[in-house]
Amino acid sequence: MYSPQRDGDSDSDGSLLLSDVSVSPPRRRAPPPPPPPPPKPRSNPKHTAAAKTKLKPKPNAKTKPKPVASACTAAASPPPLPSAALSDPHGLASRIATAPALVAATSTASSSSFRRLVQLRNPSFDPAAAFSAPAPAPTPTLTEVATASAAAQCPAPDAPPQSRPKRVHPNSVSEVPPAAAEAEQPKRPRGGGEGNFVRLNINGYGRRRTFRNAQARRPTKYRSWRRQRPGGTKPGGSGDEEADFVAEALMERGKKGAAGDNGVLEAVEAARKDPSKQNLETLIRVTYGFDSFREGQLEAIQKVVAGESTMLLLPTGAGKSLCYQVPAMILSGLTLVVSPLLSLMVDQLRKLPAFLPGGLLASSQTSDEFHETLQRLRGGDIKVLFVSPERFLNEEFLLIFRDALPISLVAIDEAHCISEWSHNFRPSYLRLRASLLRRKLSVQCILAMTATATTQTLDEIVNALEIPSNNLIKTSQMRDNLQLSISSSDNRLKDLLLLLKSSPFVDMRSIIIYCKFQGETDYVSKYLCDNNITAKSYHSGLPMKNRTRVQELFCSNKIRVVVATVAFGMGLDKSDVEGVIHYSLPESLEEYIQETGRAGRDGRLSYCHLLLDSTTFYKIRSLSHSDGVFSSDNPMGRICSLVKESASRKFDIKEEVLLTVLTQLEIGGQQYLRLLPQFSVTCTLYFHKMSPQLLADKDVLVRSVLNKSETKDGNFVFDVTKIANDLNIAANEVFDHLQQLKFSGEISFELKDPAYCYVILKKPDDLNTLSANITKWLSEVESSKVHCKTPPNAPFFLINNIMKLDAMFALANFAVKECQRTDGCSGSQHTPCIQKKIMQYFSKNDITSVSNHNTQPHRSRFVCFIFPIKTNIPAIHLCY
């Protein structure tokens, strides 16, 4: 997940809190609806008995299911896992490091000269010393390493491998063969909302895909409607014209054999004439099969249909999409949906009902794809257009609308990205301003949607989008069908196993376990498999096809447990996930809410448990300091690197802007760093003649590599800068030497991760001033069109995640250590106190209101990159 850091001082500064106006209930809001019915227990036939006895529905938040605590507290006794186990599950690194054979030395000519070079630069370096300790363990061969690595993989699930399910939907991506369409149409009506779509998480930053509506080549009725305008004039959006569109689109669908379209047509017409509760309910019943609206939906839809800009704050999985889809059916013009991630857009495109034709414009599309969408748009084949914020309002985009393609609604998904206070600020969202939308696109109605926003964030959103304060629709940030529990754990693996073998998790057929680190997911899933729990790991380090397969198997209930990093879940709309377990502490309350929100999307009672282990908290916290130009991992005088692609993505700053800033730090008034030639920093080494250890024996660099590398699939992967720093030589000397070894046939190597490289000469004393100066300078550069493609004169910044992490830890810590269990909490079940803390956090935006221990990080340790322009937001971000 994109999760930039931000400066936390201001986050905790009460003086910066904005008024509560934005979150006051709408003046014209109807009296609060009656409390929702208690969540229903699941009726999974396989687990019916268990559900009857163990998953009793609770009246609102008061139900007290069997506490999970017993499972965890009972687990306190298992012997602690050796601390090294997780970081080096196979013990390879330590075995390699202590290999005895590495001490002797008969150097080749090149190696001895290289050794001299190293010793010349670094007299204290004693290559033998690093390997001199006797090591009883035999050094693993490459074959052993590979075998160990293979063994770490979880056995395949019982289910036979399936080819990727074919789906055809008018709003599908292009690989989908049309013939499969009908079979994969979402069933209507969907009883109980049980129908799961397999949502593919493309997660493909910058990946190229062809997006094509399956109906693109067919003249839809919307298109013919537009063409029928006399003299080619554009429709004015009158009700009749709209009815034409809906009617004809539905007729077309009727030709394909869809049932009940006449009912849909009538329902749309009725809702268009009178968007009453009754008419709208009929509409969602005939289109989606939903019995009624969920909290907030009806109000939002009615406001939007009436042309009023609205801010919608509903929990994850509460049904925000419906709030733009239904108006899109009713309103005459186009609905634009701005969404931050390609995977989300694709997912939402697929979710559109069949007769609501959709299209997509993303910055990662090729020019051909862009023009194809354009053609369809101009031809009237698209009613809902998903747009990435980068594409939105740029010249090319505006040209599309020059010939007055009418836009009825702009829906902004993940609207918190607008706010610099949010956990996911994206500079590209800054172009989303009501004034701009009005001026450039004549848009009058905006719907902003998010699941996580503090008061400050909301305030920024409604200001930017000029949403009237009485048009804020806000429900609690967490669904009340989630039972939340936390237990402290000294041995998370054992506790996890116990948890999974105890009620209620033992009866669940669909569980997600979230881990912080990729290696952890592999290790944990293997451990579970070894203990007869079918589990698969999922993280962004896996090839895309493996990830897709895991997700598909999970969605079709062929895998019961997925052990994943944060990479899993974006765009996942599996409605019957029954449990979410946090093996690692989430990095913020926002992340906690998002991840727990993947459970119980069908409204049934579901369980979320967090295993709190303070060691992990401190580990994550220290890692948080390792980002940015001046991170604590980057000492002065050493070679440092910023991998272009990941840094650009992480900070949401174009690569060339990153370089611009680094350059300014080099050539500005004060020289803080010296830029080095760019090179690829990650190197994988393959040995061909001598064994790694034998060669390391003779070669200083290889020795250092063995010391500093990780093993992946039996090969040695290392960071070139680390080796250069270790040997106190320049990076090009490392490459030269690797080349020599390559020419001698000893090794071959592969390089990846192009990076900006630099040496820090001086760490800034006053980060704020430096940040402000660079911001100013950058703005000047931008306005002088040197970087005409960069976003507007937007501040760049990095959010400080540390305060957010601390707040998350404080909440979990409170639950396990301080909660008196008087207000509905019992054992490790802490739903009431967690909800209360979350409410405090989001309503006051005062992290310290949740934090109850001294978590205020020292200012100089803030992790940031580049900062804000706003005067009230502390800048910097070049961090220590």
Ligand SMILES: Nc1ncnc2c1ncn2[C@@H]1O[C@H](COP(=O)(O)OP(=O)(O)OP(=O)(O)O)[C@@H](O)[C@H]1O
């Ligand atoms: N009124 C309703 N009745 C029953 N199911 C509904 C209703 N509205 C939405 N749903 C279902 O709820 C699920 C979640 O909807 P949706 O994806 O729109 O949620 P969301 O709020 O956008 O979630 P996220 O924040 O994760 O994007 C979907 O499966 C959807 O079909």
